[in-house]
Amino acid sequence: MIRNILKKGISAKSSRDILSSKVETIRNLLGDTSVIPPNYRGSVAFTKPIPQMITDDIASALTDVCATRALSVETTAGDAGIALDRSKCILCGRCKEIAPDLIAIGNWFSPSVKRRQEMIVTSSVQGQLTEKSVEETGIELKIRLRRTLGRSLAVREVDAGSCNGCEVEITALNNPYYDIERFGIHFVASPRHADVLLVTGPASSNMEIALQRTYKATPEPKIVIAIGACACSGGLFGDTYATTGGVDKVVPVDVYVPGCPPRPQALLSGLLLAVDKLPSKSESRISEEMKK
């Protein structure tokens, strides 16, 4: 319904454009944006309820093969189970090679979350998540932005030591296929203009101060989104002399987007979750100022 109304608005606008510039902009260049190839490694999931199915051998083999220690053995009430921390998972798929009947690699991406704990999956069956297409997510974003902000959303990207994989995907959001400016999201050149900081990388020690300063320079209410496994948990680079082990060790994080790197759809869904947080943040900001 809403989509049809929006579509009408856009098509009316574009016919005006066609008249003035004699160029017709193709609305959905991709044809179908939501198609994700079946072999895309988007998410790791357990196929069975874990505690009763797993032997010690398999558990230790799985924890050994996982380079980022995303898989760990958990003992709850005498039952040894295995837990997956999606914030650490870099989706190499090696666990599936060891236990193909226990682990599945899905071509859907893991959902973004507001708290890191929510990314730890224990001993449960994970069904396929319904995935929205870029169009659907984008239009939902646009509507929510109009409702909460009444204007577009300004985003600043900060690389805190990433391998530049996440940057490639964030840049892709601006290409004509995704073109997220049409949903009212635009990238700005300074943190002083931003509502949202997209932070990538494990927050390297050399970037720690710069990241803190960027955070301070961003006006309230501000949202920080950690993009990718490195930003969520340190990822493959962990917590070492040269890294801090995740963006939330340096600045408060509101939304975590897992993946290595997250595909553009996943980035959009992370932004959608962030917009959710904006009203409560601005209210608390107003009430704080009222107290003063």
Added chain:
Amino acid sequence: MSGNVNNGITKYTSIITEKFGEHVESISEANMNELHVTLKQLGNSPKICEFIYSKFHARLSTMVCSDERRVDGGGYTLRYVFSMGDDDNDVFIVVTAKVDPRNPSFPSIALQIPAAFLYEREIKDMFGLTPQGNPDMRPLILHEEWPSGVFPLRMDFDISTKIPRVHKEYQFIKVEGEGVCEIPVGPVHAGIIEPGHFRFSILGEHIVNLETRLFYTHKGVEKLAENRSLEEVLLLAERISGDESVANSTAYCQAVEKIAQSSLPKRAEQLRVVYAEMERIYNHLGTLAGISTDVGYAYGSARLNILKERMMRLNEAVTGSRLLFGVNRIGGVTVDVSDEVSRTVIDTVNDVQQDFEAIIALLRTKSSFIDRLRKTGVIPRKAAKELGIVGVAARCAGLDIDVRHDHPYAAYSEIRIDQQHDSPRNITKYRIEMQKRVGDALSRFEVRVEEIKDSMSIIGKVLRNLSEGEIYTSILQENLKPYRHALGYAESHRGETMHWLMLGEKKRITRYKVRTASFSNWPIIEQAVLNDIIPDFPLVNKSLDLSYSGNDL
């Protein structure tokens, strides 16, 4: 890997033995194309390095330091790796010298071989060995807030140590004079790019001096590799620089396969070439789009970005990863292509090529586009040579450096990278063509356009003639003995990436030295922007397409 008999090695062995026999402890061949010259005394290394550099027209490919205090003999070991540029010899000469841990210093070769200056500063930071005679002793990787006496790559340094901060100031080079201003830029930039600091000294709009301060994304890749298993480090190699994942993982796998003395099935080598060229295409397209953005021509960048996205979608459809993560494995590749997939790849690439040629033809007619590129960001050939520049940056200045034909790996020995190499007459023509390249942004633009077309034709050729067989082989585990080492290399879209790997006990790694093309090419930007105006800097930077992560490790 190279042919069976390497004539070059014999030639170099005899020359070096004749000239420096008394200083050389041993001289031996390894891994088909490495000639190891071990010196009796550290003090002789500048003399011999300079001889190899100037007499054989060699290029300093990398400089490796390793902490071998626990290995027999003891001490730190320095290895100067030279790539021979003389004839068509596929040879690396590795000059090896030991540093006594009681006297942690070594003679600098930076004044004779300028390419060495950054390696020496790196070794000073990471190992605490002082390069005696290097004019620049400022910290490089460990920034000013690191206390002195921290040497992360020494074996007794624990990776999880947290280092307290100290307060110190970094000394930038001061340019003084009437009307000279300084502009600090970064590390957080305006665009969606990686972090780094640039300090411009300007007179009016003109850049008088530029100093780059990098290593903000240093995340300890080399240290992380220590004591890790071979499989785990492969994941790390892919994430040295996300957009170069195939090149870096190929170089890494190659080093392991050389240590294991295992050769790959034909099909695996051919598929590595296909994936490497797919990587080159999408990245070059992205760079050309970026150049178009920085010139201010949005239409061109939109069209090129569409092609980049199409290539990334192809990557994903074939391998499951838009950035080609996880395609390589030790002993081969993980993803096979069926006949149907191979046809899809060829068709998609053909489609993209048609669109690509149309948009390039259009760009060439836009004088406002071409004028911005012409004579902007000129790389002088002499400086490029001295600083050891590789890849597109070298080729745009008329230096014919390409690992794919200098030191053929995977299936590249059977593929002519540039078809103009075929006959002697064409070689002359090709050389004249190289001489015409003047090192400006326009040359880089043209080189990239040609390389995209080349890569497309390589993909077509390889896929049409794919050999039957396995896509990987189990490597010979019994050859993975402690303290064996090998070089691995590949030509990424940025240029030569050079990996050096040494095994330790229990098939774990003791030292993994990575030098990507970005490390070699960053210094040239300081030369290239001189006398350009400030607004041209983003354009020059983009046309060089350097990775921060690949540099900072």
